[in-house]
Amino acid sequence: MPPRRSFRPRNLICPVSGCNKLLSAQSGLSQHLNAAHRRPSPPAPSSMLLPLSPTVPSHEDFPLHQEPTSEDESQPQPSQKDSQSNFCTVCHPILNGRPCDAQGNFLSAGEPPVPASPRSDNSFSPFEDREQFEVTNFLFQRSQMPAGQIDFLMQLLASKYGDPILDNADHMKALIDDISNGDIPWQSFAGxxxxxxxxxNPPPWMAREYEVFFRCPHQVGQNMLGNPDFANEMDFAPKRVYSQQGEREYQDFMLGSWAWxxxxxxxxxxxxxxxxxxxxILGSDKTTISVATGQNEYYPLYMSLGVIHNSTRRSHRNSVALIGFLAIPKTDRQYQNDPAFRKFRRQLFHSSLTHILQSLRSxxxxxxxxKxxxxxxxxxxxxxxxxxxxxPEQALxxxxxxxWCPRCTAHPSNLDEGGISRSREHTRLLMDxxxxxxxxxxxxxIGDIMPFTVNFPRADIHELLSPDLLHQVIKETFKDHLVTWVEEYLVLKHGKTRAAVxxxxxxxxxxxxxxxxxxRRFPEGRGFKQWTGDDSKALMKVYLSAIAGHVPSGIVRTFSAFLDFCYLIRxxxxxxxxLSTIDDALARFHRERVVFIDENVRPEGFSLPRQHALVHYRRLIIxxxxxxxxxxxxxxxKHIKAVKELYCCSSKHNALSQMLVTNQRLDKLAAFRVELAARGMLDGPLPGLLTHFPLSPPPPQLAIPTTKGSLPTDDNDDEGAIDGDQVEAEVVLARNPKTLAHTLGHPTLSELIRRFLYDLIHPQADTPGSDVDISPCPDAPPRIIVYPSAIATYYAPSDWSGSSGMRHERIRSVPSWRGEPxxxxxxxxxxxxxxPGFSGLHAARVLLFFAFKHAGVTLPCTLVTWFSPVSNTPCQDTGMWIVEPDADQAGQRIKGVVHVDTIVRGAHLLxxxxxxFVSHTLEHTDSLDAFRAFYVNKYADHHAHEIAS
Structure with missing residues (x-):
């Protein structure tokens, strides 16, 4: 076992600034205390701000023979982020998105936008005032209250206060219909x-008409392109971003090579x-709404713009729009496999897309x-x-x-051998x-039909199919393949009875x-019938440690390699x-998965289209x-908001027509809110009751920094996305403090606080506070304030986060939690x-969050027990570090006091x-006390995978 790490507080480094938080003894305690609560300016995250290269990379793959025609076109257009001097951004030298006037005449560099024509009045028309608009938005969009309940509510308000804000539900809908913003009507055609x-006796399906509903994608895209909400979340030209080392970085869509x-x-x-x-960017996928009377299928078509940043698209915010409902031809079993019927379904699909997108062609x-x-x-x-x-949609x-693979000609009997890339030109040659x-x-x-993309310039469907993380990686390869194969291995190895045990x-x-x-917890394990993508993602976080010991190390290494690949590409x-690390993880996965062939689980090999798709990910990322x-x-x-919720709000009779109208009204309300906000007409709270209960929810304020911030509004929020300045990591104590005596069930707390203060005042001392005599240590504070939790805020754009990449999580230390110990x-x-990685971190368990005053300054601290790694490297099979609790000679776990500024974020130990076999009497609340060693779970989320590998 390697020597234990030193846990002297003076060795702890600030997770935000990277500097030693404990200043020299000569600098004085008060200077340290002031510095301990100073927050540096938001650092430049490595994913966004990287040092400028000494030279601008050349455009070696620019295929034009002619020289740029003007100085403006020949010079790279620097991004605003270049002012941080941490990376180099090069915009396309010719299609650089130069501003112009309404007639298309280019403006001079730095010339401000042409001011918009002022609105004739500054009213909320068609609404009477802001109150009426906010109530309409609340009832129709936020609460989705049924019409009958709205009518009843308005009657109650009228009986008490006289004339209500709205007459009834019909009045509310009429006001929405009068909004001109975002008014893009639905159209239809029949196939x-x-x-x-x-x-x-012709088949019935031949005589039917199949109606397709759509909205003009040109108008939808124009509205989206002009949405002022996206002013700072768009790239107006293809870009290349290079790190200080000259390495290319890939993030938003316009930073990829395809746009260039x-x-x-x-x-x-x-x-x-x-x-x-x-x-x-287009997307389509059938969705089924199950109700008591049967199943209702819909085939929505979605659209977004490639110029919008990925984080905005993932959070929707009106950046993903519903533009159509495609037809779903059906017939009875007699004709389901009729080649003519299958051909018609394909033709209807492609001709529908061609018709819907026709407005974009010119x-x-x-x-x-x-604009x-x-x-x-x-x-x-x-x-x-x-x-x-x-x-299945890609094949269609x-x-x-x-x-077969939709991107290459690899034969389905042996997809691993690969094949040449498919293309529109190659397919035409084959058909000839x-x-x-x-x-x-x-x-x-399929030789008797061509994809819809042949009708549009520069479009090749074989190149345009995007990677599918949900189905190819999470649902199929992990859950349907690997998890299933583990069960099949256990049956083959031990028989059905023992395998069940x-x-x-x-x-x-x-x-x-x-x-x-x-x-997400699985109280009964993973034995439930209907899986969702969220279930599979949650299982990925804890499955590896659960199978280790029950299956051969080769299977464990297979999962470890695959999970690394999965987390890296996400x-x-x-x-x-x-990219090199992704290649290595995929190579390890392909090398290790052979164990399933050796164990006779997959004697036929791995010619699986969804697993084969993983080999194309590197190229698709580029x-x-x-x-x-x-x-x-x-x-x-998007199915939930655009289809399922609207179906539930309908009368269920002729539901699609009602869903179309509701969707249009929602878009109009959202567009009108954007305009009002841009005009400053939604600034400030509404008077009276609405001051305390705002109709438009503000961004969550979750922390109490010592120098600035607000009280959290909900102590039950464990984690989530937030907007705000970017910091690498910040931990602050939560609200609801309690003043308690020193005992608190920790009789050594007073001594540990004194030794903590000694290290604060004497950071250069040869002997740490844990080893000195207690007499020179400062006196313990007369009182401390205990907190039930702390809130960690950190930069984690790969996880669910705000538009600035920030998220928060609550770290708890409480005697009981929701009825549990x-x-x-x-x-x-x-x-x-x-x-880098876990080598630069300690793992600890929080016993108590508390704060006290010393020398007139409040010190937020935490009492912890420590864990140390059992080896200098991660486990060879799982790829995770293994730690064990530190204990003294009596077997008691070693405790220490640290400043909360030294905490990066929460850790998950498995x-x-x-x-x-584990005892049936154990509960998940016993795990951290009942076992002798733990995995540092780097698969808890993407940020953990980056910092704990």
């Missing part, structure tokens, strides 16, 4: 079979020079002058960007046979040379995972070093940026910020179970 219909390459092609037309390239070659979110007009060139879809889009049967058998191509123990191990903010920013901005998680979550969470304590 019908156009082939030869048999004269006798498209700009190169567009720039061959001199009439487009200085324009802005705006790709449309703008793909000739620039259109459009953008920052107030400037720009000449905009549209394009079809990535398409978000799961594998690419017009390939199920089982081969008949439909040869195309089907040898290339998996082992799987039951795995379930108990999963249930014993200690509580952690944002961690990062918000991916640089070239991360083309499209970080995959988390194009994942089907975005469209799946004590909850004492674990934390990471910064040991040496110059050392028991090392070994090959023993």
């Amino acid at each position: 019908q079979y156009s082939g030869v219909i048999p004269e006798s 390459n498209q700009a190169n092609i567009i720039a061959q037309d001199e009439a487009t020079h200085g324009s802005m390239f705006c790709p449309f 703008g793909m070659t000739v620039p259109e002058v459009i 953008c979110a920052d107030g400037h007009y720009r000449r905009v060139v549209f394009g079809l960007g990535p398409y978000i879809a799961d594998y 889009l690419a017009c390939i046979v199920q089982g 040379a081969l008949d439909t049967k040869a195309l089907w058998d040898n290339y998996g191509a 082992i799987m039951a123990d795995i379930d108990r191990r999963i249930a014993l995972a200690p509580a952690f903010p944002g961690l 990062r918000d920013v991916i640089d070239e070093h991360t 083309l499209f940026g970080a995959p988390n901005g194009l994942c089907s998680l975005i469209t799946e979550s 004590k909850r004492q969470d674990c934390v990471y304590v910064n040991a040496d910020s110059s050392v 028991p090392v179970f070994g090959d023993e």
Whole structure:
């Protein structure tokens, strides 16, 4: 076992600034105390601000033969972030999104936007006043109150106060309908079979009309492009970001190579020079709404803009719009496998997309002058960007046979061998040379239909299919493949009876995972029938430690390699070093998964389209940026707001027509709110009651910094996204303090506080406070204030976070929690910020959050017990560090007092179970006390994976 780490407080480094928090003895205690509560200016996160390269990278792949025609076009346009001098941003030299006036004439550099025409009045028309608008927005959008309940509420208000704000639900809806903002009407067209219909007994599906509803994507995109909410969350030109070391970084969509390459092609037309390239991102996926009377299927089509940042798209904020409902042709079982019916379904799908997107076609070659979110007009060139879809949808889009890869021609019998890349040109050549049967058998191509993208410039569906983290990685490879294979291995190895016993123990191990903010618990293990993507993501966090000891080390290493790959590709920013690490993780996964062949679980090998798709991720990251901005998680979550909630609000009779109207009204309310906010008409609270209960929820204020901040509003929030300044890490004590005596169940607390103060005052002393005689240590404070929790705020853009990448979590230390015994969470304590990963951190368990005054300054502290690693490297099988509690000769756990500024954030420790079966009497609240060793769970979330590897 390696020597224990030193836990002297003077060795702890500030997690924000990286400097030693404990100043020299000569500087005086008060100087330290002041410094301990000073917050530095927000640091530049490595994912956003990197040092400038000494030289600007060249545009070696720019294919134009002609020279740029003006100085403005030839010079890279620096980003505003360059002012931080931490990275180099190079904008496309020709399609650089230069501002212009409403007639398309370019403005001089630095010239302000052309002011918008002032509104004739400063009213809330069609609403009488702000109160009426806010009440309408609250009832219709936020609470989604049924019409009957609105009528009853208005009657109650009228009986007490006279005339209510609204007459009834019909009055409310009429006001919304009168809003002109965002008013894009729904249209429809009918699709019908156009082939030869048999004269006798034709199939019923041939005579039916299939109605498709849509809204003009050109108008939707124009409104989205001009939304002032996105003024600071758009890239108006393709960009390249380079670190100080000259490495390329991939984050938002416009930072990928695809947008740059498209700009190169567009720039061959001199009439487009200085324009802005705006790709449309599409997504479609069937969704089923189950009700007591049966199932209702809908086929929504979504749209977003590639110029919008990934974080904004993931948080929606009106950056993902519903633009259509595609038809779902159905027939009885007699004709389900009829080749003519299957061909018609494909033709209807592609012809519908072509018809819906037709309004964009002219703008793909000739620039259109459009007002953008920052107030400037720009000449905009549209394009079809990535398409978000799961594998069956990708096969439909690419017009390939199920089982083949939509991106390459690898044969489905051995996908691992790979194949040449598919393309529109390659498919046309094959169709000219081969008949439909040869195309089907040898290339998996459907020869009698072409994808809808052939009708649009510069669009190749084989290139535009986005990576699908939810289905390809989380649901399929992890849950449907690896987890299933573990169960099959146990059955093959031990027989059904013994395997059931082992799987039951795995379930108990999963249930014993200690509580952690944002961690979904599985009280009964993972044995439930209907899985969701959230269930699979939650299981990924705790599954590895549960199977270790019950399966061979090769299977454990397979999971470890796959989880590393999964967490790496889901990062918000991916640089070239991360790409290399992704390659290594994928190579390890392919090497280790052979254990399933050796154990006869997969004797046929791994020719699985969704697992094969992983080999394309590196190229797709380079083309499209970080995959988390194009994942089907975005469209799946949009289903809830755009389809499922609206269906529940309908009468269920002819529900789609009602859903279309409701969706249009919601868009109009959202657009009108944006305009009112831009005009400053929503500033400040409403008078009276609404001062205390605002109708528009403010961003959460969750912490109490010593020098600034506000009280948290809800002590039950464990974690979540927040907006605000960027800091690497900050921990502050929560509200509801209690003044208690020194005992508190910790008889040594007074002595530990005195030794903590000694180290504060004597940071350069040769002997730490833990080893000196107690007599020279300062006196303990006469009183302390105890807090039930602390709030950690940190920069974690790869997780669910605010637009600035910030999130918070609550770290608890309470004697009981929601009817359960004590909850004492674990934390990471910064040991040496110059050392990357867990090597520069300590793991500790919080016994008490408290604060006291010394020399007139309040010191927020925490009482902890320590853990030390059992080795100098992580576990070879799981890839996680293993720690054990520090104990004295009597077996008592070693305690210490540290300043809260040294805490980075919460940590999650999972028991090392070994090959023993766990007791049925253990509860998850016992785990941190009942076991001798623990894994430092780097899979608790993406931020933990980055700092604890």
